Amino acid sequence: MSETSKPVEKLTVEDAAQELARLAAEIAEHDRRYHGEDAPTISDAEYDALRIRNAEIEAQFPDLVRQDSPTGSVGAPPAEGFAKVRHAVPMLSLAKAYTDQDVVDFLERAKRFFERDKDFDIAFTAEPKIDGLSASLRYENGVFVQGATRGDGTVGEDITANLKTIADIPHRLKGSGWPEAIEIRGEVYMTYAEFQALKERSAAMGGQDYVNPRNTAAGSLRQKDPAVTASRNLKFFAYAWGYTTEDPAPTQYDSVQKFAEWGFKISPLMVRAKSVDELIAQYKLIEAQRSSLGYDIDGVVYKVDQLELQRRWGFVTGEPRWAIAHKFPAEQATTRVRKIDIQVGRTGTLAPVARLDPVTVGGVTVVNVTLHNEDYIKGLDSNGQPIREGNDIRIGDTVVIQRAGDVIPQIVSVVIDKRPPEAEPYQFPHTCPICGSPATREVNEKTGKEDSRRRCTGELICPAQAVEALRHFVSRGAMDIEGLGAENIDLFFNAGLLKTAADVFRLKDRRAEVQQALFERREAQAREREAAKGTARKKVLSAEERTYEGLDKLFAAIDARREPELDRFIFALGIRHIGDTTAALLARTFSTVEEFIRVGKETAAAEDPHTVFPSINGIGDTVIGALIDFFGNERNDAVLDELLEQVHPKPYVVNISAGSTVAGKTVVFTGSLEKMSRGEAKAMAERLGAKVAGSVSAKTDLVVAGPGAGSKLKQAAELGIEVIDEDQWFERIGQGN
Structure with a gap:
């Protein structure tokens, strides 16, 4: 049993230290992806489980608490490209409750803390936990002067111009009685309807696809051009405040009602309650209305209502004691498997996908779910052990699916009682459905076990692999050709304009055909939209409309990659x-x-x-x-x-022979770099013969620190490691001004 699966009480000191190090790194990476890139890769429940395990180990081994412990962290460092804003009052996270008993425990803690106030009834508020992007809005004399993201809870990004485009955020407060200065806090979000409309607009233009409303809202709010943000029709709910020269009202509930008087939208589902039964009743009411609200929520937040009691109860590291978020369980729904399709990936992997009767789960209509590989369809893991109730998946089966957080839907179980009598075990194909080549499962020479994936052996003669290879070739981490996304790759491939990577650089020679393909797609999409509305397409596009404005930009982007690294x-x-x-x-x-x-x-x-x-x-x-x-x-x-x-790839130059002063050294970059991206910094150091590490240790030789550097800077000082700033780095490598 590894330390990652051992119960906390069975961990040795060595196990615990290793596990805390792993959890710190993993949680920090998930924080970066969620808060910094708006691209989470695990569910909320999985993320919360990591934090809970970390807290349990720290409680069991208090002497092992790390300097970079996730316990005291909130969010992620501000993204590059925006000015930084230091919050006058930190934007903290909330403790989590997952069961009714957790809520009972929360109220019991409150009653014990205020036990001497025996004649004083403690009230609480309950309101939906909106799943969007937290923002703080500073008003001075009633005028909106600055807005920021949460960032890492201490320092956020200045997004004032973008926030001013949101209709729900008043530029000047209404009414009267507002403080001289106050930071109104709330959640920026996107409705399901607006999200779907954006997806349709983007598809019509051959643009990117969007994953979910939360990430799309966050990305929209971080646009460099406020006009883009304005086009997304974002919404805002106000529910709290940070710094203020005076309290809006004596209680949480009445303060939020004041926000409504001042021109903000507030949740109509916020209530005041005095008992566990009342709070849980509101939780169940909100949960029942969840799918009909038109926007994402992922729980209910309870807070002590009286501000005086909030101050007295105070805070624990990174969280207020007087508030807790009661999370919803992963939302589930039942649907039917209509068929199972096989998709072929870039490396020839045959990936099965279940096509479902459409069903709404977590505010998203789900029609497809990945089935991973043929063992998964049979209901077996890599060791041949059952992985789900109901075992195998068959066409016609009724299945229970869930979306835990914002991740890809998954099948939880098969409802065997509803299995049609004619349903047969699914026969996974042994030939590629695209090119007809044999599809085989490789055997690991070391273990003697078959690989879980079956692969097409057709390679370059397989059109599916060719398309996926082209998508990969132009992707951001590879050749990074802007404007040549998956939809355009598919379009040009099907039009016979692209077969191999070399064809990408010959597109400009076929300008008329490229433009015609783009026009035909736009016309087809226009006909589909009209048909969906029940009206006939009245005209073809004009000659001006047939011109794809981004064509010259696309060709320029392709030419710019003729000498790649x-x-x-x-x-x-x-x-x-x-x-x-x-x-x-x-x-x-x-x-x-x-x-x-x-x-x-x-x-x-x-x-x-x-x-x-x-x-x-x-x-x-x-x-x-x-x-x-x-x-x-x-x-x-x-x-x-x-x-x-x-193309003519540039030689990979390592300047060790040119007197590199960092050759052979281990370098750590930390903080917000202002003159280069983190990727550029890493590539530069490696070309100079240095090794770039992600954390500071006794083996580190040099730390390059930008603004906002935190625990790594402190570790470097404790270990006596040299620390320099960005300007000194360029001087060190001979590129200073």
Whole structure:
């Protein structure tokens, strides 16, 4: 049993220290993705479980509490590109309740704390917990002067101009009686209707797809152009305040009612209550109305109503004692599996997808759910053990699905009682549904076990793999060609304009055909919209409407990538098991694309690849095997030759011989870098022969700190590690002014 699965009471001191280190790193990464990038990768419930385990271990081993403990952290550091705002009063997170008993315990703690006030009835408020982006709005003499995101709870991003585009946020307070200065706090959100309208507008223009209202609202609020924010029709609920020169009212409830008088929208579901029964009754009422509200909520917040008692009860690290968020369980729904389709990915993986009767879960209409692989369909894990009630999944089955947080829906169980008599176990295909090539499950030579995924062996002759490979080739982490997203790749591929990566750089030579393909898609989408409205398409687009305004910009973006960095080029090739980090290792080792290809081909031809391929720390047999497969396939030779006629990857230069002062050193970048992105900083240091680490340790040689550097700076001081700022970094590497 690993320390990650051991009960806390069975952890040794060594286990606990390792587990706290793992949890600190994992929670920090999820905070960054959720608050900094608006792109969570786990559910709220999974995230909360990580924090609960961390808190339990810290309580059991108080001497092991880390300086970077998640217990005291809120949110994530402010994103680059916006001015920073320091909150006069921190924007804290809330403790969580998951059961009715947790709510009972919360009220019992309150009663015990205020036990001496025996003749004083403690009241509480209950209101929906809106799932959006927290914002703080500063008003001086009734005028809105500054708005900021939560950020890390202490420092946020200045998004004043964007907030001013939201109709629910008054530029000047109404009525009278407002304090000389006050920071109104609340949640910016997007309604389901507006989210769906945005998705339709974006699809009609061939733009990006949007995942969910919460992330879309957050991304909309962080736009550099306020006009983009204004077009998204965001909403705002006010529910709290930070700094104020005087209390709006003596109680939480009456203060929020004041906000309504001043021109803010407040939740109509906020109530005042005095007992557990009343609070839980309101929780159940709100939960019952959840799907009909038109916007996302993920729980109910309870607060001590009297402000005097809030102040007396005070705070615990990162959280007020006088408030708690009662979270909703993962929302579930029942639907039917209409069919199972097989999609083929970039590396040939056959990915099964269940097509469902449409059902609304968590405010989102779900019609598809991934089935992962054929073992999953059979209801088995990698060890052949059952993973769900009801075991296998069949076409026609009634299934229970859930969306925990904002993650992809999953099947929880199969309702066996409703299984049709004619339903047969699903037969996973052994040939590719796209090209007809055999689809096989590889065997791991070390373990002797079959891989859980079945893959098409057609490679470049398989259209599905070709499309996915092209999508990967132009993606942000690879060649990063702006304007050539998944929809345009699909369009140009189906129109015969793209077959291989080299064709991307020949699109400009086929301008008229590219423009015609874009026009035909726009016209088809217009007809679909008219048909959906029940009206006929009255006219074709005019000659002016047929012109795709972004065409010159697209061609310019393509031309700008004709001399890519070698590591990006290697990653863009889409070789199995070679991610961006491994691509950088290969680029650093071989320096030029010619040397990379030469060694790759010689390795593929050798009886013993280890006699040819150099020993590289971080690259093992799995990667070497993938290179052998790639360079040993003659069909890839022609593709590479054509591509290299169009692009000329720049040599990967490591300036060790040029007197690099950081060669061989381990460098940590922390804080908000102002002259370069974090990715640029890492690439720069690696090209100078340095190793970039994500955390400070005794092995760290140098810390480069920008504004807002926190615990890493303190660790560096304790370990006696040299710390410099960004300007000093450029001077150190010989690029100072």
